Amino acid sequence: MTVNEQDSGAILHGKHAALENVRVVLSHTSHPGNIGAVARAMKTMGLSQLYLVNPRRFPDAAADAMASGATDVLAGARVCDSLDEALQGTVLAVGLTARRRDLSHPMLSLREAAPQIVAKAANAPVALIFGTEMSGLSNAELEKCQQLMTIPVNPEYGSLNLAAAVQVAAYELRLCSVDAVPVPDGFPLAAFEEVDQFYAHLEQTLIRIGFLDPKHPKRLMTRLRRLFARAGLEKEEVNILRGILKAAGQQIVD
Amino acid sequence: MTVNEQDSGAILHGKHAALENVRVVLSHTSHPGNIGAVARAMKTMGLSQLYLVNPRRFPDAAADAMASGATDVLAGARVCDSLDEALQGTVLAVGLTARRRDLSHPMLSLREAAPQIVAKAANAPVALIFGTEMSGLSNAELEKCQQLMTIPVNPEYGSLNLAAAVQVAAYELRLCSVDAVPVPDGFPLAAFEEVDQFYAHLEQTLIRIGFLDPKHPKRLMTRLRRLFARAGLEKEEVNILRGILKAAGQQIVD
Numbered sequence: 001m002t003v004n005e006q007d008s009g010a011i012l013h014g015k016h017a018a019l020e021n022v023r024v025v026l027s028h029t030s031h032p033g034n035i036g037a038v039a040r041a042m043k044t045m046g047l048s049q050l051y052l053v054n055p056r057r058f059p060d061a062a063a064d065a066m067a068s069g070a071t072d073v074l075a076g077a078r079v080c081d082s083l084d085e086a087l088q089g090t091v092l093a094v095g096l097t098a099r100r101r102d103l104s105h106p107m108l109s110l111r112e113a114a115p116q117i118v119a120k121a122a123n124a125p126v127a128l129i130f131g132t133e134m135s136g137l138s139n140a141e142l143e144k145c146q147q148l149m150t151i152p153v154n155p156e157y158g159s160l161n162l163a164a165a166v167q168v169a170a171y172e173l174r175l176c177s178v179d180a181v182p183v184p185d186g187f188p189l190a191a192f193e194e195v196d197q198f199y200a201h202l203e204q205t206l207i208r209i210g211f212l213d214p215k216h217p218k219r220l221m222t223r224l225r226r227l228f229a230r231a232g233l234e235k236e237e238v239n240i241l242r243g244i245l246k247a248a249g250q251q252i253v254d
Numbered sequence: 255m256t257v258n259e260q261d262s263g264a265i266l267h268g269k270h271a272a273l274e275n276v277r278v279v280l281s282h283t284s285h286p287g288n289i290g291a292v293a294r295a296m297k298t299m300g301l302s303q304l305y306l307v308n309p310r311r312f313p314d315a316a317a318d319a320m321a322s323g324a325t326d327v328l329a330g331a332r333v334c335d336s337l338d339e340a341l342q343g344t345v346l347a348v349g350l351t352a353r354r355r356d357l358s359h360p361m362l363s364l365r366e367a368a369p370q371i372v373a374k375a376a377n378a379p380v381a382l383i384f385g386t387e388m389s390g391l392s393n394a395e396l397e398k399c400q401q402l403m404t405i406p407v408n409p410e411y412g413s414l415n416l417a418a419a420v421q422v423a424a425y426e427l428r429l430c431s432v433d434a435v436p437v438p439d440g441f442p443l444a445a446f447e448e449v450d451q452f453y454a455h456l457e458q459t460l461i462r463i464g465f466l467d468p469k470h471p472k473r474l475m476t477r478l479r480r481l482f483a484r485a486g487l488e489k490e491e492v493n494i495l496r497g498i499l500k501a502a503g504q505q506i507v508d
Contacts, residue, residue: 041420044418068413069413152425154300158298163418167421168421174407
C-alpha cells in the first residue's frame with residue numbers, strides 16, 4: 001500500500017464515519033410513533049445508533065409505521081432501564097433542552113456545539129439525549145449531561161416535536177462530519193461509567209472526611225459534577241483523581 | 255429621535271424580519287396531515303406565509319391536528335390554482351429537490367443558498383417551493399424556479415418527509431436571518447409576473463422573427479429562462495429587454 005492509498009483510505013473512512021459514533025438517546029418517550037419518526041430522521045442523515053430509556057411502548061406498530069424505510073434503525077435500537085445504561089462507553093453526553101436551567105451547565109446552540117460533538121465522535125461514542133415530549137429532561141437526567149444544547153426557535157412558539165428536533169440536530173452533525181477526520185487528540189477521554197464511579201468515590205470521600213453532610217448535602221455534588229463535566233476528564237486524570245481520593249480517605253481514622 | 259435610536263430601531267426591525275417575506279409554497283400536497291406538520295415546522299422558526307397550490311384536501315381536520323399550536327399559519331394559508339399565482343410578487347423562487355435534474359439550474363446546498371435567500375427576503379417576498387410527497391417538483395414547475403436547492407442527506411436513504419425538509423430549511427433561514435438587516439441593494443428586482451410576461455413576449459418575438467419554430471421548439475425557451483434566472487433580472491432591465499423585443503418584432507413585415 002502506498003502512502004497515497006493510505007491517505008485516501010483515511011479520508012474515506014473519516015467522511016461521515018463520526019456519525020456512526022453518535023447515539024440518539026430518547027428518555028421515557030410517550031408515543032411510539034415519535035420513536036419511529038426519530039428513526040427516519042436519523043437515517044436520512046446517516047445516524048443509526050438509537051437508545052431508548054424506558055419507552056412507554058416499544059416495539060410497537062405505530063413506531064414501525066412512522067419509521068417508513070428506517071425500520072433497520074428500530075430493529076437495532078437498544079432498550080435500557082436507565083440513562084446510565086444508555087451512556088455506558090460514551091465520552092460526551094449532550095442534553096437537548098429548550099430553555100436555560102437554573103444551575104447552568106455550559107449551554108451552546110446546536111450550531112456552536114456540533115463541531116465539537118463530531119470531533120469527539122470521530123474517536124469514541126457520544127450521546128445526544130432527548131427528554132420526554134411533555135417535560136423534556138428531568139433534573140436528575142441533566143446532571144448526567146456534560147453539556148446542554150439548544151435549537152434556536154421562535155420565542156413565541158418553540159414547539160419543536162421530538163422527530164423535528166432530532167432531524168435538525170442530525171442535519172447539523174452531518175454537515176460538520178463531512179470535514180471530520182479522526183485526529184489523534186492527545187489522550188483518551190474517560191468513559192461515562194469511569195467518570196460516574198469517580199463521582200461516587202468523590203462523594204463517599206467527602207462524607208468520610210467530613211466535608212459533605214449527607215443529611216444536608218445541598219448542591220455540592222451537582223456543582224462539582226458540573227466543574228468536571230466542563231473539563232471533559234481524560235482516563236488518566238480519572239485514575240489520578242481516584243488515587244487522590246483513596247489517599248485522602250485513608251488519612252481518616254475510623 | 256437621535257441617530258442612536260434610529261440605529262437600534264433599524265437593527266430590531268431587521269432581526270428576523272426577513273422571515274416574514276419567506277413564502278413556503280407546497281405544490282399538490284397529497285396528505286393534509288403533512289400540511290399541518292409543515293405549518294408547525296414553519297412557526298417554530300418564525301415563518302408564517304404558507305401558499306398551497308392545488309392541495310388534495312384543505313382545509314382538513316388532519317391538517318389542524320398535525321399543526322398543534324400553529325393553526326394560525328393554516329388559517330392564513332392561501333390556496334392557489336397554479337404555481338404562477340403563488341409566485342406573484344416574489345423576486346426569487348427556489349425549488350427544493352432531492353436530485354440534480356438533467357437541465358441544470360444553479361444547484362446549491364441549503365447552507366450555501368440560505369444567506370442569499372434571506373438577503374433578498376429582507377427587501378421583498380421570496381418563495382421556497384416544495385413538490386408532492388411522491389414525485390417532488392414537475393419539470394414545468396422547475397422551469398418557474400430561478401434556483402434549485404438541495405438538503406444533503408444519506409445517499410442510501412434520503413427519505414426526508416415534507417415537514418422534515420421544511421423544518422431543516424426554516425432552521426437554516428432563521429439562523430441566517432439573525433444577522434440580516436435590510437440593505438439598499440442597488441436596483442429593485444423584477445417580480446415573478448414581470449419576468450414571466452417578458453418570457454412570453456420573448457417567445458412570441460422569437461417565433462415572429464423566425465428563430466423559434468413552434469412546431470419544433472426543442473428546449474430553447476428552457477435554456478433562455480435558465481440564463482435569465484441565473485441573472486436575477488431587475489425591473490428596469492425587464493423594461494429594457496421588452497423594449498428591445500418590441501422593436502425587434504416591429505421590424506417584421508407581416
